[in-house]
Amino acid sequence: MIKAVAVNKKFEDLQAVHDLSLHVRKGSIYGLLGSNGAGKTTLLKMIAGIYKQDHGSITVSDQPVYEIPDSKQRVLFISDQPYFLHQTSLNQMASFYEEVYANWNAKRFKQLTSHLRMDPDKKLSRMSKGMQRQASFILTLSAMPDVLILDEPFDGLDPVVRQQMKNLILQDVADRSLTLLVSSHNLREMEDFCDYVGIMHKGTLLFERDMDELKTDIHKLQIAFKKVPDKSFLDGMDVLHYEKRGSVVLCIVKGNVDEITAYVESYQPAIFDLLPLTLEEIFIYELGGVGYEIRNLIVE
Numbered sequence: 202m203i204k205a206v207a208v209n210k211k212f213e214d215l216q217a218v219h220d221l222s223l224h225v226r227k228g229s230i231y232g233l234l235g236s237n238g239a240g241k242t243t244l245l246k247m248i249a250g251i252y253k254q255d256h257g258s259i260t261v262s263d264q265p266v267y268e269i270p271d272s273k274q275r276v277l278f279i280s281d282q283p284y285f286l287h288q289t290s291l292n293q294m295a296s297f298y299e300e301v302y303a304n305w306n307a308k309r310f311k312q313l314t315s316h317l318r319m320d321p322d323k324k325l326s327r328m329s330k331g332m333q334r335q336a337s338f339i340l341t342l343s344a345m346p347d348v349l350i351l352d353e354p355f356d357g358l359d360p361v362v363r364q365q366m367k368n369l370i371l372q373d374v375a376d377r378s379l380t381l382l383v384s385s386h387n388l389r390e391m392e393d394f395c396d397y398v399g400i401m402h403k404g405t406l407l408f409e410r411d412m413d414e415l416k417t418d419i420h421k422l423q424i425a426f427k428k429v430p431d432k433s434f435l436d437g438m439d440v441l442h443y444e445k446r447g448s449v450v451l452c453i454v455k456g457n458v459d460e461i462t463a464y465v466e467s468y469q470p471a472i473f474d475l476l477p478l479t480l481e482e483i484f485i486y487e488l489g490g491v492g493y494e495i496r497n498l499i500v501e
């Protein structure tokens with residue numbers, strides 16, 4: 202659905218996005234994580250057709266977004282700073298959206314406004330930051346996009362509204378295969394919300410993976426032995442990290458659960474636990490030093 206290939210973007214001397222390729226499948230939720238200044242917003246704006254890339258190609262449903270203005274009907278972007286026309290209310294913005302977006306759904310607009318208990322006649326500039334953000338969601342979801350691009354969308358929302366917004370999005374993903382690309386610093390929130398995750402660092406994509414695969418492919422082993430075997434024990438597994446504390450061995454390994462279990466049990470451990478890792482732990486072990494740097498920056 203969204204394909205970026207070898208994309209570059211420079212601001213004067215600063216290479217904000219460097220040779221970046223990314224693929225978001227239709228009907229999936231792709232979480233773009235990364236430290237401050239990694240280039241997430243720049244990339245999202247290029248995918249939304251707001252900036253033009255210097256090199257490389259960006260397509261949505263095989264059409265180049267920047268060159269084909271019609272794609273702006275289907276690809277909508279909610280920025281981290283909501284923007285509304287001067288002195289307008291939600292109802293007035295809705296009239297504007299109705300003129301611009303061919304798929305505008307007035308019934309949905311009314312339902313969402315009432316569901317979120319928003320006053321549609323109140324001036325948006327007099328609303329709180331969180332309410333303005335909700336107004337952006339209402340307008341954007343009522344325009345019925347095929348692709349929604351969100352830049353740190355949940356910042357400034359209280360936990361109840363945060364969950365309501367996520368539920369609305371999930372409903373559109375399930376009902377009409379909405380494709381979502383969302384940037385965030387909040388690793389824990391993205392862990393539960395996304396199907397795919399990509400990590401940007403200094404303008405490049407370090408890592409792009411399916412969330413389920415990611416979690417089923419890497420494990421933490423805690424093994425207590427009566428007599429700890431020598432280090433050749435590790436040679437039979439793909440070990441990312443190893444620690445020995447007395448008779449207890451702690452390993453982070455990649456691979457198939459059944460194969461790892463059979464291998465460890467052949468050494469007749471006294472106690473053996475195989476545990477899942479959090480997304481945060483996976484980054485740290487998979488990305489080595491960069492993982493530590495990212496963890497410090499992107500976890501709340």
Ligand SMILES: Nc1ncnc2c1ncn2[C@@H]1O[C@H](COP(=O)(O)OP(=O)(O)OP(=O)(O)O)[C@@H](O)[C@H]1O
Nearest residue numbers: 212213215217235236237238239240241242243244
């Ligand atoms: N319009 C611009 N003009 C000049 N430099 C820019 C512009 N927009 C972004 N940059 C620079 O490009 C780099 C990437 O910025 P970007 O906003 O894309 O990062 P980000 O990952 O979204 O960061 P954050 O998480 O802090 O929002 C930064 O060094 C930023 O200063």
